[in-house]
Amino acid sequence: MADRIDAEPAYILHTYPWKETSLIVEAFTAHHGRVSLVARGARRAHSALKAKLLAFQPLWLSWFGKGGLKTLHAAEWQGGALHLSGRALMCGFYISELILKLLPPDDPHEALYRRYEETLAELSAADPQPVLRRFELDLLSELGYAQTLDQTAAGTPVEAGGRYAYTLGVGVSPAAPDAPVYAGGSLLAMAARDFSDPRTLAEAKQLMRALINHYLGDKPLHTRQLLLDLQAL
């Protein structure tokens, strides 16, 4: 196991103060998953490192050390991307919080890293809702938290005209009187990552929310409330 990593592609998810002058940097990296790094002295005025530790920017991070907390010693901007702004920025905080709270540390997820990067780019485009639903579903699937949606738990294909329920940890099951109903067509569209139909989008929102809430347990999701407050303006 290497204890020195050079110029690893990464995004900063969050930073927070540590000890008197340092920062803890929570980063999502291409090959090492989510890592916690100490940026020593980064809270001193004019720290060269601090100005480079911007969220939502493609960076190259270099660090050393093993175990839980490693030491960040260099950060460099890869170039290309611009600042997220406005609503896209708020949605960016949301997907970063999902990664922070759901992804276990030091566990490589290369495909998910690419999806995070693509999603940041897509958020600046038109409607963020389908973009967010797709990211949520990809994240949950990658973590093994979302069962296949085009087959029932019993192994039969989901039918477009059918009505179903979704049981946590089990998967698509027959519609039940006290459970939310999902249209077969919506489940098939979600499985194909097609959120163009408003009904699919609405049912995906309900299903993703139920799954995310379940796997978060009692950890609060701060950014969701902020997005709701913004929509209510």
Add this chain to the structure above:
Amino acid sequence: MMHPPALAALIDALHALPGVGPKSAARMAYHLLQRDRTGAGRLAASLTAALERLHPCERCNNFSETPVCELCANPRRDPRLLAVVEMPVDLNRLEETHAYPGLYFVLMGRLSPLDGVGPRQIGLDRLLKRAQDGVTEEVILATNFTVEGEATAHYVGELLKARGLAVTRMARGVPAGGELEYVDGLTIAQAYADRRPL
């Protein structure tokens, strides 16, 4: 190590300052008690006085000894302009430039979505009331150019635009006197994106 209770309490109190860890707090406490007892007395007295006399200004939310602070009460300031800043130190920086003739609102914080600091935690309802005084014509968002400052600017901007106010954002780009050779890439990229016609 066991400290007498009064010393432990002092170290604890100093430890509450930002960027001061337990070791620095202990050093400060010993310094005040051993080497600078007069200074320590002044510190104690001025802290008590500050706590007693300073309150948020009704207009700008900055610290003031009077209900409305001197700056807000100054008739030579342009009441049509309202700049929103995060902290008093940001207001001071803008004032030092003598370039801004208007009034201010100090948020005393910023939105920090991932830390759970939302609109309810910073007094946005007071800003809303202040900006809708019927005199304000333009609100200038002068929060920091960090992701949290940008989030704050966006949120406050949407809030005020929904109420029919003209909202502008401080520009960002290559610093005055800056040579491209020495400016960081992200700043140059942003300056390019925010370019304006001549």
